[in-house]
Amino acid sequence: MIGSRFSAAAETYDRHAQPQLALxxxxxxxxPKTAPEEILELGPGTGQLTRLLLERFPNVPIDAVDVAEMMIxxxxxxxxxxxxxNWMVGDAQTFWNGRRYPLIASSAALHWAADLSATFENVFQSLEPGGIFSLGMMLQGTLKELHQLRREISPEKTPGITLPTYSEILEALKSAGFRLKRRQHAEEKILYGDAxxxxxxxxxxxVTGGKVSSGNAPLTRGELSRLVVDYQEEFASDGGVYATYETAAFLLTK
Structure with missing residues (x-):
């Protein structure tokens, strides 16, 4: 499901991915400034992080693994x-090619994992001793305005699963065996022209149809129209509307 949704968004993702690029x-x-011998990137998508890794380490081989075939x-x-x-189709929760990497990086991807703890445990096993895991995640406060209105308009269709919280991610990383070196936690409001x-x-x-925005049934035409009107009225700012993105970045070691 996740792979098919992001495959469909491959050609349009970067038009609106300001929060993801910041992350x-x-x-x-x-x-660290010292170049590793190789890098494993998990969930590269359209390559926002990939491009930045190339700029930082221009001659380092990168194995880039994404669950979405069209993104690859x-x-x-x-x-x-x-x-x-080296572009590969694979799931971060189960990917294993028999190698361990000195640097594993991922941004705006692993929060979609079906089992976050199992995913972090798999990443830990793919990291060489003393290696670095640099991770960026979207957190539960992301799109909280949209979630609020969905609960008000159609509570029976509210998504039953949410993005992880900051504390849940820290606990899962600790349980997997990672040691935390640095972290950043931020909340930012992004402006859009209208609802x-x-x-x-x-x-x-x-994102639409994903676990943070889709309930057990789609909104009706009337509910969607009300959502647009209410969002425009309740979350107006500077001639448009805003949406909140809560993110965290972590530097970890094994």
Whole structure:
């Protein structure tokens, strides 16, 4: 399900991915200056973090693994000039190619994992002793305005699963065996032209229909119309509307 949603968004994702790019920059800002021998990137998507890793470590081989086949196909074409990137379809929760890496990086991807604890445990096993895991995550406060209105308009269709909290991520990382070196925790309001533009933006990022925005049944046409009107009225700012994104970046070691 997650792979198919993000495959469908491969061509449109970057148009609206300002919060994701900011998170990727935070992930890279934490990295040591010394280049590793190779990198495993989990959930590269359209390559926002990949591009930043190339800028920081231009000659380092990167194994880039994503569950969405169309994202891999899109990025393979986009980064065709960089033969040091090996693009692979795979799930971060189970991916294992028999190798351990000195640096594993991921941004705006692993919060979609079906089992976050199992995913972190798998990442830990894929990291060499003393290696670095640089991680960026979207947290539960992301799109809280939208969640509030959905609960008010159609409480029986409220998503039953949410993004992880900051404390849940810390606990899962600790349980997997990681040692925390640095962390950043931020909340930012992003402005959109209007409510329709906001909903279109998250749809084109593959978020619509995901576990943070979809309930057990789709909104009716009338409920969707009310959502647009209410969002426009309740969350107006500077000539548009805003949406909150809560993020965290971590630098960890094994």
């Amino acid at each position: 990727a920059k935070a992930v890279v800002s934490m990295l 196909a899109h990025s393979r074409k986009t980064f065709a000039a960089y033969p040091q990137i 329709k533009a906001f909903l279109r933006a998250i749809h084109e990022q593959g």
